[in-house]
Amino acid sequence: MIILQIRFLLVFVFSFYFCSGQDMPKIEKRVYTTKFLGDLAAPVIDGILTDASWDIVDWTGDYIENLPEENTEPIEQTKFKIVYDKEFIYFGFRCYDKDPKGIVKRLSRRDGFEGDWIEINISSHYDKLTAFSFAASVAGVKSDGFISDNGKTWEGNWNPIWYLKTNIDNEGWTAEIKIPLSQLKFSDAPEQIWGLQSTRRYFRTEERSLWQRIPLDAPGWVSEFGELHGLIALSPQRQIEIQPFVLSKLETYPREDGNPFKKGRDFNLNGGLDAKIAITNDLTLNLTVNPDFGQVEADPAAIVLDGFQIFYDERRPFFVENKNIFNYTFADDQDNLFYSRRIGRKPYGRFNISNGSFVSVPNNTNILGAAKFSGKTKNGWSIGILESVTDSEYAKIQENGQAGKELVEPLTNYFVGRAQKDFNNRNSYIGAIFTATNRNLEADFLNFMHKSAYTVGVDFMHNWNNRKYYFKGNFIASRVNGSEEAITATQKSISHLFQRTDAGHLTVNSSRTSLAGIGGKFETGKASVGNWRYRGGIIWRSPELELNDIGFLRQADEIKQYAFLSYETLKPFGIFRKITTNLEQLANFDFEGNYNKMQYTLSSDIVLKNNWNFIFSAIYKPVNYSNSILQGGPRFRYSEDFFKSVSIISDSRKKLRYNVNIYDNKGKNDSFSYSELNLALVYQPINAFMFSVNPALSLNKNKLQYINQTHFNIIPRYITANLVQHTLSTSIRLDYNINPNLTIQYYGQPFISRVKYNHFSRVINPTASYYGDRVSLYNHNQIHFNKTENKYEIDEDMNDQIDYSIQNPDFSFVQFRSNLVARWEYIPGSEIFLVWSQGIVANGNPNESLISELNSQILGKKPANTFLIKITYRFTL
Template sequence: MTYKFSITLLFCITASFFSFSQTKKSITTNKTNESVTIDADLNEASWKNAEIATDFVMFEPDNGKPIDEKKKTEVKILYDDEAIYVGALLYDDEPAKIMKEITERDDFGTTDAFGIFINGYNDGQQDFRFFLTAAGGQLDCLATEQIGEDFSWNAIWDSKVKITDFGWVVEMKIPYAALRFSPESVQTWGLNFVREIKRERRVYTWTHVDSKIGAVIQQAGVLNGIKNIKTPTRLFLIPYSSFYLNASDAQKTKGEFKGGLDVKYGINDAFTLDAILVPDFGQTKFDNVILNLGPFEQQFNENRPFFTEGTDLFSKGNLLYSRRIGQTPDLNLNLADNEFINEFPSAINLLNAMKISGRDKDGMGIGFLNAITEKTTASVSNSDNNSTRQVVVSPLTNYNVTVFDQRFNKNSSVTFINTNVTRNGNFRDANVTGLLFDLNNKTNKYNVSGGLKSSSINDVKNTNGINASLYLAETSGKFRHSIGGDFISKDFDNNDLGINFKTNYYAIYGNSNYRILNPNKTFNTFRINLNSYFEFYKPTNQIQSSNFNVNINSTNKKNHFFGGGINFNPFKNYDYYEPRVANRFFVNPENLGGWFYFSSNYNNKFALDINPYITHVLNQNRYEAGINVSPRYRFNDKFSLVYSFDYFRQQNDIGFIDFENNDIIFARRDRNTFTNALTSKFSISSVMNFNLSVRHYWSLAENNQINTLNADGSLSPNTTYTNNKNSNFSSWNLDLSYSWWFAPGSQMSILYRNNAATFDRTINKNFGSNFSNLFDNNLNHVLSISVRYFIDYNQAKNWFRKG
């Protein structure tokens, strides 16, 4: 294919690197013709003749130290035409001390764990990782050196653990449908095993992973022996049905049924199609909304599974902010003075979405994501004649992301990415294209990365912009260094499908750090960082952001974590965003701040996190300070509670509040923010869990002095402005859920949710009355039940045959 030839040619021009090499462990697996029962007994005859992987070495904290003979680990692998099978004996001379907290899926908790890392292409670039806890909990993730471990990815696999008098036993069945590999008749896979002994806070791997080298996947061992497998069709159907019962103080109780279908289809051994028809995201986690007084929108986490699972390709270049798809509609409409909105939509509905992703045997990764949202309107009334009209707040819209990512030399890549938003009718369209590179030398000691992105906006005014970056780093050894730079032009805009707050600037930044690679007499881990950052407004070359920072992160011999640091900004910063008017700025003075963080060992039943912090504006009575305190208690392996309290105060904070005639109005204000949160879980088993999540947020900002912003960025007192722009915002969220994975990939979940929010301009500093006012005629209730059933085409085919 032409694109593949062109990109491969580019690699040859841009890099002269060779793959990382070392003496690697290897293991050869045997094919089994008998049925393997996943029961953690390993009593099938095939297990007795399987080759053993052993002689584990410590990864952390004492990198390279052989495992104690009393904790030896022995792993075997079998395969057939459907899956690979993993059996492990994890010896422990004190089995009664094995930690085994029961948690929900993808949560390690406080427990021993065993994992297998599989790279079907043996290219040193991406692992499929599967973990089991000593309590039987499953975890799985995709892992790359650039992004790390992405636990939002989920696969369907079978497993069992058993505690014995000599330690514990693991047995896994990982279907080929959960992996990606080449179609060749003889397979060679990258392979590693990992074991964590939680009470000792020690992690061991089968093949030694040298912590001096800034890469893990390239240091894997090798799995040989898989050949001539006949992989089954990868077609999975996940139908679902949901019922919602909604009630509030303002509306009558009403019920709603929803149903839909998710489809996963393996186009071949490398590429997979995922599609959702009539999506339902009603049970996703609530957003932690805040009182936002700044010039930029609040950025939220993505909690919808379709947009979080296996999206590592689409995250390249940070051009995708998937919350744009189906976001809350913008109701800043151009209305006449006698018009008002009397009915508005709470969300823009997603009609359907699909993605194709995977990577072939030559290292070419391809990703294609497409989603369509429906036309959405708001009802606007005329107060003079009582007429109504419908105003389009979002037209029918198509969102698209296309990615080509070529890996080479086992540790480098070049990426092409394009995002496109097309809106029906005479609405704004947007296109963003990026070419990215991430290059490492053969020993993984040096890294060069960066890219060039361009945006093109078709609107009332067409604009084009660019975003360029370059980063150089030394990535191995005790001492490591990096330097980088960014340039963003005035008209670069990726906000239709991405998120970007600042433009029209250039920046330079650097880091030097030192770390210990093995424990010493005081620390298990220790690292000190020196950071610097300078950002310049391009038209004037003025500093709009700057910072010098030194911080320390460490773990002592009792596995308590200590961290802290100092921030120093010795220059005035010219803020071109707070005034909300082009080419106007506010001058922020120099400041000095610091913080401290302590987190006690989570192995203990009681643990405590505490984090005080403060920043002081030099030569002014202006500061911000806060503290976060979070105690947690694990009553037993099933039940735990975590409470978090955060208090944040800003004294004499300065910020924009309004426009008056041609003046920009700023205020000196005192702001207090209180956040109380409680999370709890009760796990009946690793597949049946109750979870509670509660958050109360209260923030009030009281304006003490009104000012007019001058042309030179200073402030002058304003004695004529009389509008009340104080802010008092409270919100409450409670989620109580029950989840039962009644079969692999199949789940029933019940969620009770209530929430409330209030905002007014009256300052009431009484916590009790604010809290009670929050619930007065304002509480919404939702009870929902959802059932998702996983159907494997191959199993369903047998059902029909038997029928």
């Protein structure tokens, strides 16, 4: 079967290569020549282009429309000038507008991209892959980011120092931008050429126009830039930036009588620093000592019933900057050799305490320090080295009147080394990565952790025919070392499940002290030219592959084949602005050759000329087996299912806008179902204030939901039941922008999930075609609920003796999290944060309604509060 799927993939992909098709028309590269200011005074950044220094260069304009109708004349034209001196590069923009009163001046916090704006992209390495982005809204709001992977990735948490002023006059609006050369990375060549692009958003018609034309079927973004000439004898600015911070934190929470760790309030005064040192003109050393990320928004709530870990995005600034260099996504979107959320994680240690004892466990592991050396050289080398040390963490214990502590997280060192080299006129690259995790396991009861973990990977990509076609791939290998206890636990973990009873290729070896695995991916396809795109590939993860010490791996023991075909319109027609339709097929196998999944996906994204958006998708799974659902038990069959979703997105330019998302999934014979209604409502009554609310209600039903496993006469029993889960959540956001540098934001999310089970059963034929034949239901003579002990007692052979019992799995989880953050950038690069966070976490009553739980567990309880003041100051040396 695997060979048949690979043959299908090869036929699917390579048949396109021999089909006739047009080539990308040659688009002339635009060139702008700047000049050095010399003895002339630099422009005053006031938004008014009257300085004599602007007169030494010519205007460039003639923007071309990109969206909605590519390669046509835009509604309004734009032009700009560029000059530079020894320390700064300056941009002056003139954005014409026949109706200056109609210009939309929406305020937002940094990186908001609201209203009318102008953007400049600078590829100072001119590597056809990466660029720096600076955008200026007419309201004076700055947006900036780092572009990588030829425009596929835009990292918005990069916040450089730069200066902006705008002005509206009777011709439209103008902007002046001053960017320190120290914020850019470039070579030391005596005369340089940089990639250059500029985009204008004309808000009223949601039009985008470009300085350098880039067709919609182009192979990427950065590779198609125009050029900036005239950069002669630039002096790299190897400056040092030091940003110390001082933080005071007050925490209040409900007091617990007798608990020495719950006195009702805690106060902490702390400090640390971040530093950025330019080692060379294109390589930077970032340092952080005792960092605190108290102003970072909390993760959204979620309930997991399948046992797998949840992937959360990184939001901490130190780890986000230059994230693209360290990134090594080797398989699916989330599988990565470096998952920075592992650094500073919640302590994993566990210990036993007697009843009546009190314990206080840290919420996270303290990062003693971290250093990151990264950048890209003029020869096309991307280099990244990250070193971080996290402290030993102890739980405080009060037991029998005696104070003590237990180690819950050892002193740990994390290392990541990454390198990548561009060649073949930047059309190809080859790279490598190495990661290492080493723990000081000074206590025997931490032997369930790996003592060390190492991964290595090699990746490559080649584009040809003007980037019309591509081929890319990677190989990875991992090794973890530890005690017999640790390696046995890894073999039995949800990601591996070597104890599966029907897996002929797997077995648990409790004497092993290491595991080594491999993985990889190959993909090839067509990336540009015309309406059609396609790709196909194969991914594999061997059973012993393990990445979760510093990376992220959901599941090993998998071989996946996939094929993707897309058609997108390149010109508006009728009422349609753009339509993109995708067809995808994938098949999964394990390393024993079991055929576990076949899936077909059809989706379409329709944008109307009135800027409304409709997204439809349908997923059909005729074959669907799981190696993990019984968590060590045999392979289990899901019924074939059909998933449908519809999303309606209103015009984002309106002050009142909304999204409606409907999801529905049904298993054959109604064996399981999932329905969700998700609504997002945004109201912006004035330019400075925005309110949004995002309620979501879901209903999850599964007649064969796995609960637990036990034994009867030494024979395993895998218990399932009929699941009914209701979940209600609402995300609320308020944004008030006093000015571009002073903003107030609120985020709150009540979350309630109620789970109830009935009709208990045991698995008897896990791969039966009909879902009812996979289990045997307990009859009323076999199962009895013991209210006193809150458990189900089972007499399987009906001999009036309890054979085994199941703790009542019903539960209700209630959580409320909120953040109120006032941020003031009082001088460029230096900030003051005032933060108020609230939190409630409770186990509710599963017999109550969701609304009753909202009243009793959230509105009726005293929350924990955190009040935080953080002040940073950036020194430039």
